Amino acid sequence: MRAEDRRELILEAATRVFGDFGYEGTTTAGIARAADVSQPYVVRVFGTKEKLFLEVLQRALALLLSAFRAALADASDIPVHRRLGIAYVELAANRGLLLSLMHAYVLGRDPVIGPVGRSGFMSVYRFMRDEAGFSADETQEFLAGGMLINTMIGLRMTDDYDSDAQVRELLDTAFPEKLDILLLVAADQRAEES
Amino acid sequence: MRAEDRRELILEAATRVFGDFGYEGTTTAGIARAADVSQPYVVRVFGTKEKLFLEVLQRALALLLSAFRAALADASDIPVHRRLGIAYVELAANRGLLLSLMHAYVLGRDPVIGPVGRSGFMSVYRFMRDEAGFSADETQEFLAGGMLINTMIGLRMTDDYDSDAQVRELLDTAFPEKLDILLLVAADQRAEES
DNA sequence: GCGATAAGTTATCGTGCGATTACTTATCTA
DNA sequence: TAGATAAGTAATCGCACGATAACTTATCGC
Numbered sequence: 422m423r424a425e426d427r428r429e430l431i432l433e434a435a436t437r438v439f440g441d442f443g444y445e446g447t448t449t450a451g452i453a454r455a456a457d458v459s460q461p462y463v464v465r466v467f468g469t470k471e472k473l474f475l476e477v478l479q480r481a482l483a484l485l486l487s488a489f490r491a492a493l494a495d496a497s498d499i500p501v502h503r504r505l506g507i508a509y510v511e512l513a514a515n516r517g518l519l520l521s522l523m524h525a526y527v528l529g530r531d532p533v534i535g536p537v538g539r540s541g542f543m544s545v546y547r548f549m550r551d552e553a554g555f556s557a558d559e560t561q562e563f564l565a566g567g568m569l570i571n572t573m574i575g576l577r578m579t580d581d582y583d584s585d586a587q588v589r590e591l592l593d594t595a596f597p598e599k600l601d602i603l604l605l606v607a608a609d610q611r612a613e614e615s
Numbered sequence: 616m617r618a619e620d621r622r623e624l625i626l627e628a629a630t631r632v633f634g635d636f637g638y639e640g641t642t643t644a645g646i647a648r649a650a651d652v653s654q655p656y657v658v659r660v661f662g663t664k665e666k667l668f669l670e671v672l673q674r675a676l677a678l679l680l681s682a683f684r685a686a687l688a689d690a691s692d693i694p695v696h697r698r699l700g701i702a703y704v705e706l707a708a709n710r711g712l713l714l715s716l717m718h719a720y721v722l723g724r725d726p727v728i729g730p731v732g733r734s735g736f737m738s739v740y741r742f743m744r745d746e747a748g749f750s751a752d753e754t755q756e757f758l759a760g761g762m763l764i765n766t767m768i769g770l771r772m773t774d775d776y777d778s779d780a781q782v783r784e785l786l787d788t789a790f791p792e793k794l795d796i797l798l799l800v801a802a803d804q805r806a807e808e809s
Numbered sequence: 810g811c812g813a814t815a816a817g818t819t820a821t822c823g824t825g826c827g828a829t830t831a832c833t834t835a836t837c838t839a
Numbered sequence: 840t841a842g843a844t845a846a847g848t849a850a851t852c853g854c855a856c857g858a859t860a861a862c863t864t865a866t867c868g869c
Contacts, residue, residue, distance in 0.1 A: 422846080422847095423845095424845075424846065424847095443639055444639075445638075445640035446722075458847080458848090459847070459848050460828095461827095461847090461848075461849085462847060464827065465847090520721065523721050524721055526770050527718055527766070528769070529769050529771035529774075530635045530636065539774070539775060542770060543781060543782065543785075546785055557787075560785075561785065564763055565759035565760050565762065565763035568762035569759035569762045572717075574723075575720050575722070575723050577723035577724060577733070580733070585737070587737060587741065587744070588737065591737075591740055591751070591755065594751045618815075618816070642855080643856080643857060643858090652818090653817075653818055653819080655820095655857095655860095656816085
């Protein structure tokens with residue numbers, strides 16, 4: 422296989438594994454297993470685990486912004502707010518994408534990951550303010566909702582959707598639409614892990 | 616020193632270190648250094664690193680709920696929403712407390728930490744709904760704001776408060792009050808780390 | 810003051826990890 | 840078709856980590 426294609430496959434696998442286990446909790450061997458290549462190959466292609474994580478973050482952010490721009494450009498009678506909200510939740514179908522970013526967001530202390538996380542987060546903020554035309558208040562509220570969504574995904578709260586009425590109430594409120602996507606992804610994941 | 620007091624000192628130190636480096640990123644030696652005891656002692660008191668983290672989480676959650684209950688009981692003309700919001704931000708003065716919880720919130724995949732994180736989060740949800748009298752929508756919005764605050768702390772976004780106007784705008788919006796607490800804690804932290 | 814118990818430490822061990830080295834296999838081109 | 844180049848693997852290394860074992864010091868009741 423061409424190195425470039427293999428690279429992309431490893432990046433996708435790494436996104437899932439980093440999302441599940443976090444930066445420190447992830448091993449290059451785990452990524453290699455998920456990508457069905459040898460562990461040294463993962464290291465050789467990306468140099469170090471840290472560089473691989475940074476590439477995962479950049480790719481995730483690029484996909485996020487690209488999805489937002491598509492949702493913004495897609496003229497329809499649905500209000501922009503809702504269009505962007507739907508686009509965000511739909512990103513959860515790309516397993517590990519939002520979660521890998523979230524892991525970076527709680528590692529601000531790291532001298533390498535910290536600055537990348539901050540600048541990545543702010544590039545989303547800038548998109549909202551400058552491209553989507555949100556006010557500061559609207560942007561704050563949108564981002565807050567996004568962070569709650571990330572938290573629900575990180576906690577795997579959907580696991581308790583059927584068994585706990587209050588979890589159901591919370592998730593129904595936090596995901597006014599497209600909750601079905603999340604429940605489906607979660608079911609897939611549980612199936613894969615067993 | 617009495618074992619019970621030493622235990623509490625280690626828990627406080629562990630809260631800070633887990634908050635900074637995450638669960639996997641934290642070493643028992645790092646905690647020992649922060650608590651000024653030997654590494655094996657940390658392990659002996661708590662059994663394993665995992666058990667120590669679980670105790671950190673339980674303590675953090677207990678402090679959080681206790682702060683909320685105090686804010687709720689404290690009769691004043693300030694509306695409940697604002698009182699609870701202020702109480703939450705004030706918890707950031709207890710370094711690592713909110714962040715340790717946040718780290719647990721993105722480790723839902725872990726068979727031990729996952730359930731604890733979910734039940735911890737839901738106990739906050741239940742407080743809002745049952746004790747504070749929030750509606751589902753109000754609770755969702757409050758929690759979303761909380762997750763954004765956690766993210767700002769995790770990213771150490773305050774580091775760029777002075778140098779980036781958009782960061783300033785974001786933080787001023789996300790922290791309508793008591794932002795000063797955060798800026799102060801961040802300054803302390805930077806001083807300590809250098 | 811002495812034995813027991815509680816509160817610690819130093820030294821060390823096994824292991825899992827990221828990374829390196831040396832090797833192998835396939836593909837393309839002169 | 841030889842030989843170069845790209846795409847991979849197997850074997851291994853050094854080390855940092857969590858945990859254990861063995862030892863030391865202080866405190867307190869008798």
